[in-house]
Amino acid sequence: xxxxxxxxxxxxxxxxxDFLDANAERKAPGASxxxxxxxxxxxxxxxxxxxxxxxxxxxxxxxxKEYGGRGGTVIEQVIYNQEESDYVxxxxxxxxxxxxxxxxxxAYATEEQKQRFAPPAFRGEEIWCQLxxxxxxxxxxxxxxxxxxxxxxxxxxxxxxxxxxxAHFSDFGxxxxxxxxxxxxxxxxxxxxxxxxxxxxECRRIHQISGTSNFNEVFFTDxxxxxxxxxxxxxxGWRVSLTTLxxxxxxxxxxxxxxxxxxxxxxxxxxLENGPAIEDGGVRDKxxxxxxxxxxxxxxxxxxxTALSRGQDPGPENSxxxxxxxxxxxxxxxxxxxxxxxxGVISDPELATMRGMFQxxxxxxxxxxxxxxSDEILRNIIAERVLGxxxxxxxxxxxxxxxxxxxxxx
Amino acid sequence: xxxxFSEEQNLLREQARRFLAENAEGKARGIIEGDALFDRDLWRxxxxxxxxxxxxPEEYGGIGLSxxxxxxxAEEIGRSIAPTPFSSSVxxxxxxxxxxxxxxxxxxxxxRIASGDTIGCFAHNEGTRKPEPGSIATIYTDGKLTGEKKPxxxxxxxxxxxxxxxxxxxxxxxxxxxxxxxxxxxxxxxxPSRSHARLRFDGTxxxxxxxxxxxxxxxxxxxxxxxxxxxxxxxxxxHRCLDMAVDYAKERYAFGRPIGSFQxxxxxxxDVFIATELARSHAYYGAWTLTTDAPDLxxxxxxxxxxxxxxxxxxxxxNIQTHGGMGFTWELDCHLYYRRAKLLNLxxxxxxxxxxxxxxxxxxxxxxx
Ligand SMILES: Cc1cc2nc3c(=O)[nH]c(=O)nc-3n(C[C@H](O)[C@H](O)[C@H](O)COP(=O)(O)OP(=O)(O)OC[C@H]3O[C@@H](n4cnc5c(N)ncnc54)[C@H](O)[C@@H]3O)c2cc1C
Numbered sequence: 001x002x003x004x005x006x007x008x009x010x011x012x013x014x015x016x017x018d019f020l021d022a023n024a025e026r027k028a029p030g031a032s033x034x035x036x037x038x039x040x041x042x043x044x045x046x047x048x049x050x051x052x053x054x055x056x057x058x059x060x061x062x063x064x065k066e067y068g069g070r071g072g073t074v075i076e077q078v079i080y081n082q083e084e085s086d087y088v089x090x091x092x093x094x095x096x097x098x099x100x101x102x103x104x105x106x107a108y109a110t111e112e113q114k115q116r117f118a119p120p121a122f123r124g125e126e127i128w129c130q131l132x133x134x135x136x137x138x139x140x141x142x143x144x145x146x147x148x149x150x151x152x153x154x155x156x157x158x159x160x161x162x163x164x165x166x167a168h169f170s171d172f173g174x175x176x177x178x179x180x181x182x183x184x185x186x187x188x189x190x191x192x193x194x195x196x197x198x199x200x201x202e203c204r205r206i207h208q209i210s211g212t213s214n215f216n217e218v219f220f221t222d223x224x225x226x227x228x229x230x231x232x233x234x235x236x237g238w239r240v241s242l243t244t245l246x247x248x249x250x251x252x253x254x255x256x257x258x259x260x261x262x263x264x265x266x267x268x269x270x271x272l273e274n275g276p277a278i279e280d281g282g283v284r285d286k287x288x289x290x291x292x293x294x295x296x297x298x299x300x301x302x303x304x305x306t307a308l309s310r311g312q313d314p315g316p317e318n319s320x321x322x323x324x325x326x327x328x329x330x331x332x333x334x335x336x337x338x339x340x341x342x343x344g345v346i347s348d349p350e351l352a353t354m355r356g357m358f359q360x361x362x363x364x365x366x367x368x369x370x371x372x373x374s375d376e377i378l379r380n381i382i383a384e385r386v387l388g389x390x391x392x393x394x395x396x397x398x399x400x401x402x403x404x405x406x407x408x409x410x
Numbered sequence: 411x412x413x414x415f416s417e418e419q420n421l422l423r424e425q426a427r428r429f430l431a432e433n434a435e436g437k438a439r440g441i442i443e444g445d446a447l448f449d450r451d452l453w454r455x456x457x458x459x460x461x462x463x464x465x466x467p468e469e470y471g472g473i474g475l476s477x478x479x480x481x482x483x484a485e486e487i488g489r490s491i492a493p494t495p496f497s498s499s500v501x502x503x504x505x506x507x508x509x510x511x512x513x514x515x516x517x518x519x520x521x522r523i524a525s526g527d528t529i530g531c532f533a534h535n536e537g538t539r540k541p542e543p544g545s546i547a548t549i550y551t552d553g554k555l556t557g558e559k560k561p562x563x564x565x566x567x568x569x570x571x572x573x574x575x576x577x578x579x580x581x582x583x584x585x586x587x588x589x590x591x592x593x594x595x596x597x598x599x600x601x602p603s604r605s606h607a608r609l610r611f612d613g614t615x616x617x618x619x620x621x622x623x624x625x626x627x628x629x630x631x632x633x634x635x636x637x638x639x640x641x642x643x644x645x646x647x648x649h650r651c652l653d654m655a656v657d658y659a660k661e662r663y664a665f666g667r668p669i670g671s672f673q674x675x676x677x678x679x680x681d682v683f684i685a686t687e688l689a690r691s692h693a694y695y696g697a698w699t700l701t702t703d704a705p706d707l708x709x710x711x712x713x714x715x716x717x718x719x720x721x722x723x724x725x726x727x728x729n730i731q732t733h734g735g736m737g738f739t740w741e742l743d744c745h746l747y748y749r750r751a752k753l754l755n756l757x758x759x760x761x762x763x764x765x766x767x768x769x770x771x772x773x774x775x776x777x778x779x
Binding site for chain 1: 411412413414415478652656659660667668670671673675676677679680681683684687688689690691692694695697698701704713716717720762764765766768769772773776
């Protein structure tokens with residue numbers, strides 16, 4: 001084992017720090033304040049930031065140079081993420097596009113398409129979104145209905161997507177559609193990439209419990225998509241979707257606050273019956289648990305990075321992170337507010353303790369336990385794919401999709 | 411960064427696992443049901459493989475491998491719940507000597523420990539007391555110890571003890587005493603496969619390890635180092651419980667289907683898996699800090715200890731739950747792991763105490779940063 005950087009890594013880390021020092025503000029020690037997720041000014045800020053990152057060679061670190069990446073190593077990506085997490089930078093705009101959509105493009109698109117689409121995406125000029133979920137298809141994604149029908153050299157898309165993060169400011173998107181309803185559920189799906197400005201696409205923003213509107217309903221009325229924008233074979237969309245979903249983000253240090261550090265900072269400020277909250281056994285117990293979880297997830301990721309860098313399968317460590325941290329953030333938010341007593345209700349950033357970070361997280365937190373695989377689905381995955389426990393009893397197996405859909409409508 | 415064990419270490423693991431599968435199977439039950447305090451044949455076998463001397467330098471009769479190698483062995487011992495005084499003699503007594511003993515003391519004891527002929531233990535507890543130097547009641551004066559230590563893991567099988575005491579002026583000291591003429595009494599505990607005793611020192615000759623006054627600091631450092639090694643034992647045990655539960659959940663049918671297809675069981679076992687993966691990640695990092703004596707060792711040790719304690723107790727208790735009525739029987743091994751899980755959670759001080767240490771160290775780290 002070796003946690004020390006190699007000489008090349010030392011050099012890379014120094015290069016990253018120089019870049020960050022010159023271009024971003026370092027987080028104040030003990031209290032990190034993120035730019036709130038979802039605000040509209042964020043897109044402009046994120047575009048500017050992404051352009052700088054790309055110019056300095058820190059966008060798409062692990063992706064090939066010929067498509068606008070750095071052609072670097074997984075460890076360099078880890079180092080970059082570690083360092084950037086110490087600075088206040090706009091996050092939450094490019095993760096889906098660069099982490100999931102572009103890797104799928106690089107796996108399935110033609111050479112010409114890769115040359116055309118990957119570099120502007122890495123420079124942040126074109127933003128991508130992921131059009132998977134539908135009203136009847138979330139956890140059970142393969143239950144999707146949005147129809148694609150062949151028409152000469154084109155396909156015509158009709159139907160609805162929902163919960164599409166960033167659709168309203170995205171330029172392109174990847175989409176999985178039903179091309180043959182007579183096949184069983186996971187068959188008869190076909191995958192495309194689309195121009196979000198195509199005629200017939202209508203985006204309606206959805207008001208979230210956090211008060212922001214970051215995700216959307218997207219309606220498709222006779223949207224024409226050239227067959228050349230199909231990724232993978234006709235009827236093979238499920239497999240292509242799995243490529244998208246398996247491109248786990250190498251997102252270390254992107255855990256939105258508050259975490260255990262902020263909980264500690266808060267506990268130092270608050271006075272309880274027997275003195276400062278940080279001295280209270282119950283408070284210490286929770287902080288210790290949160291530290292062990294957060295740090296454990298980071299260390300587990302390092303283990304997968306090591307496996308990856310040796311060309312091995314990284315294994316399930318990434319799902320354990322997602323399975324823990326959503327709930328943890330929500331718990332930290334609720335607990336922090338409890339320490340504030342009734343004043344905890346105040347969310348006005350000018351008045352609330354620590355600029356309302358805990359109140360924000362209380363309202364934004366539940367989303368983290370649902371998006372990108374709910375807590376329950378992740379536990380099913382761990383149980384079935386890692387531990388090898390028998391699958392759930394499936395009542396939809398082998399039945400043609402159109403018959404299933406009839407049943408569900410009741 | 412390279413965050414995994416090496417090829418050689420994985421070979422060592424395989425060898426250890428094979429040896430223990432052949433020689434430790436059923437041995438913990440044998441100790442609980444019989445009169446012996448530990449399994450001497452197993453102990454001999456471990457000595458023949460050189461395990462007790464893993465980190466003891468060659469000049470003192472050991473093999474001079476690294477702590478990472480010892481961690482590999484510890485995990486396998488934990489998996490097999492081997493009933494031997496390995497943790498007392500190797501993670502505690504040996505570490506204490508390596509930390510602070512004089513060359514003469516090392517020459518005298520380490521070769522005998524490495525060969526397995528001499529067994530050491532660490533006597534620090536004195537019942538339920540405030541965890542601070544002021545509460546030490548055992549007195550060290552004029553080269554003699556007086557006082558009572560309990561519970562002392564392996565106090566009844568060890569040849570010598572490293573004893574935490576204080577001078578009449580209240581200065582904490584770490585001392586070394588032969589136990590030949592010390593009254594020891596085996597205590598009734600939740601897990602008799604790991605013997606615990608009460609030791610009564612009554613003017614017992616003892617030698618200083620380290621200096622007068624630094625006994626508490628040394629003892630805390632010793633506990634930190636041992637915590638990482640114990641974490642590997644705990645991890646091994648936790649993983650074994652998870653394996654047992656998963657195997658049973660695949661075979662046992664209820665309502666016409668394997669119980670492992672019910673989500674209540676699946677999600678429970680997924681949570682156990684998550685806890686063991688966290689524990690494994692912390693333990694690995696701990697192993698690295700131990701091997702390199704990294705400045706982050708105290709934080710890493712406390713975190714590894716908490717993660718391992720949580721994982722083992724969860725895995726052991728949910729393993730019984732997954733086995734239903736069968737899990738509550740004496741015949742199945744579930745309870746042996748349940749006992750061992752709680753025993754190891756309390757060894758070196760309980761989970762609460764380590765959480766308290768962890769947060770204190772995080773506070774100091776933030777101030778220092
Ligand atoms: C903030 C946010 C951003 C999102 N962004 C995008 C995006 O950009 N693109 C996109 O395509 N989608 C996006 N989604 C959608 C997300 O993928 C779905 O919400 C998610 O997959 C859950 O689907 P659902 O909402 O239909 O809930 P359902 O699938 O109806 O689930 C409801 C509840 O039932 C549980 N459940 C369902 N099936 C099982 C099962 N087999 N076992 C146990 N429990 C089960 C779930 O865990 C959940 O608690 C986003 C969601 C959120 C909250």
